[in-house]
Amino acid sequence: MTDQQAFFDLLDIMENEKLVEAKRFFALMRSTFSIANLLYADVDILTSGFVVHRLHHTFNVSAVRTYLDEGFLRIDPVLRSIMGGVRPVDWASVRKLHPESEPLFSALKRLGAGTDGVTLPLATPTRRLAFLAIHADVPAEEWPAYRRCHLRDFQLLANLFHASLLENDDQIHLSEHGDKTLTHRETEVLGWAAAGKSYWEIGTILGISERTVRFFMTNARRKLNVVSNTQAVAQAVRRDLIPTF
Amino acid sequence: MTDQQAFFDLLDIMENEKLVEAKRFFALMRSTFSIANLLYADVDILTSGFVVHRLHHTFNVSAVRTYLDEGFLRIDPVLRSIMGGVRPVDWASVRKLHPESEPLFSALKRLGAGTDGVTLPLATPTRRLAFLAIHADVPAEEWPAYRRCHLRDFQLLANLFHASLLENDDQIHLSEHGDKTLTHRETEVLGWAAAGKSYWEIGTILGISERTVRFFMTNARRKLNVVSNTQAVAQAVRRDLIPTF
DNA sequence: GGCAAAACTGTCGGTAGTGACAGGTTTATA
DNA sequence: TATAAACCTGTCACTACCGACAGTTTTGCC
Structure with missing residues (x-):
């Protein structure tokens, strides 16, 4: 049961050390398990493409570049599954479910990324997409049992690795933008927006100009660190910042 | 290694069954591990109080009621730790860190809740607070080793239990709120809109055209009887219809 | 197979929201 | 009396949203 012992040693490290560097974590994982490669990502998908918050991996650098350049990130059915839930996703079962993605899997195989593995979705406080992809280094026929x-x-x-990275993130974030409190007017316009009113209507209701409504709303968006009125209202409702009426 | 076998049997159930009832999950957990009691909760803490989203447990009903009535939910240092991160929290270590909470732990002991256990934070798409509390049924001196x-x-x-509940969430809640039921896609696009995504971005994320996103959003607006995406999201968040991914 | 519901797509024209420009006024507090 | 913070307003250019037009394809069930 040396396997067992190695796992528990690794567990102790992950539980007790404040920050575990990705390189170190990957090295420990590979020495503990039969893992060929690992990829950890925390990204945000936007119009302009995707914003990579963090990306660490042990794959061939040019292979990952090819994967990104070819736009595989957008069509990868494994990632689509990850976005849809919180269960671990086994690559083989997705491959079976999505025969149209066969070219992608073949390409991955050519790039040396292999096709036996599992991707674990990880929770992010905001709606980013974070996961750890684990590429197995066991014969294909042994993989199902090994994975299980x-x-x-x-x-x-x-989870522990992800938590470690997130905890170090928070420090930066909290010091960057400490909590801003909304003013009375900002709360008010958010409330009316949540009630479906347009800028013009809110201005009329509050007896101010449409422009001023926009001013308050823009301030509210900035303070809440969001990009649209819709998102601002979602945040405000969730955080109970809006009076219910 | 019957212990091992029991775990793997349980794993197979959790991975393959669509919905695992809380009672059944608890029973399986108790028969597999040395667990006295379990408590699963998914709550939303607001300034005006807390909204219980889901609550399942095996504790004495009146004990849980006392816990809630006494306002322990607000002062429980275990919950405070859970809110701050995603790591499992061991009750004993929190107890040591927060000597001021000794009365709470004593009260819990009186209520038969015991003081050896661990609470696992679980990811929620929104900023709710979900966790599984596990109350050990092993002698105090054996607990650290058993936990490890x-x-x-x-x-x-x-995670798998939580995922199972989340996946079945929208159906349950929509049936409560009656008339118009949102389809899966409609709730999905609402969720991304609440996350500040534009139609184009949502289309890209879901792998469908921008037009189709608009189609779903329009249907959602009509069903919710609102006039803007902003209002739709406000409604959806308030009524907890936002998708769980 | 037939049917309904859901999922999906295209185009047009008008309205609403968004960021960046550049200000002025009132009110509370140091 | 400074000084900050809140409150208030205008214009321009661009993008996103929204309703109404009119469909096709897929999925689940009787």
């Missing part, structure tokens, strides 16, 4: 056996290890360790 | 040994099992199984 070690999924619990992967899940816990991935 | 089975944390990975707890983490994975808790």
Whole structure:
């Protein structure tokens, strides 16, 4: 049971160390399990493309570049599954479910990325997309059993690694934009927007100009760190900043 | 290694069954591990109080009621830790860190809730607070070793149980709120709109055209009887219709 | 197979929202 | 009396949203 011992040693590290560097985590994972490669990502998908918050991996750099340049990120059915839930996603089962993605899997194989593995979705406070992809280094026929056996290890360790990175993120974030409180007017216009009123209508209701309504709304958006009135209202409702009427 | 076998049997159930009832999950957990009691909660904490989204447990009903009535929910240092991160929280270590909470722990002991256990934070798409509290049924001196040994099992199984509930969430809540039921796609696009995504971005994320996103959003607006996406999202958030991914 | 519901797509024209430009007025507090 | 913070307003250019037009394809069920 040396396998077991190695896992518990790794668990102790992940539980007790404040920040575990990605390189170190990957090295430990590879020495503990039969893993060929690992990829951890925390990205935000936007109009302009995607904003990579964090990306660490052990794959061939040019292979990952090819994957990104070819736009595989947008069509990868594994990622689509990740976005749709919180369960671990086994690559093989997705491959079976999406035969139209066969070219992608073939390309990945050519790039040396292999096709046996599992991707674990990870929770982010905002709606970003974070995951740990684990590329197996066991014969294809042994993979299902190996995955079944070690999924619990992967899940816990991935969570702890992710938590470690997030916790170090928070420090930066909190010091960057400490909580801004909304003014009375900002709260008011958010409330009316949540009630479906347009800028013009809100201006009429509050007896101010449409422009001024926009001014308050823009301030509110900035303070809430969001990009649209819709998102601002969603935030405000969730955080109970809007009087219910 | 019957212990091991029992875990894997349970894993198979959690991975393959669409919806696992809380009662059944708890029973399976208790028969597989040395667990006295379990408590799963998914709540939303607001300034005006807390909204219980889901609550399942095996504790004494009146004990839980006392816990809530006494306002322990607000002062419980375990919950405070949970809110701050995504790591599993061991009750004993929190107790040591917060000597001022000793009365709470004593009260819990009186209520039969015990003081050896661990609470696992679970990811929610919105900023709700979800967790699985596991109350050990092993002698106090054996608990640290037992916890270390089975944390990975707890983490994975808790995740899968939580995922199962989340996946079945929208149906349950919509049936409560009656008339118009939103389709899966409609709730999905609402969720991304609440996250500040534009039609184009949502289309890209979901792998459909911008026009189709507009189609779903228009249907959602009509069903919710609102005039703007902003109002639709406000309604959806208030009524907890926002999708769970 | 037939039917309904859901999922999906295209185009047009008008209205609403958004960021960046550049200000002025009132009110509370140091 | 400074000084900040809130409150208030105008214009321009651009993008996003929204309703109404008119469909096709897929999925689940009887």
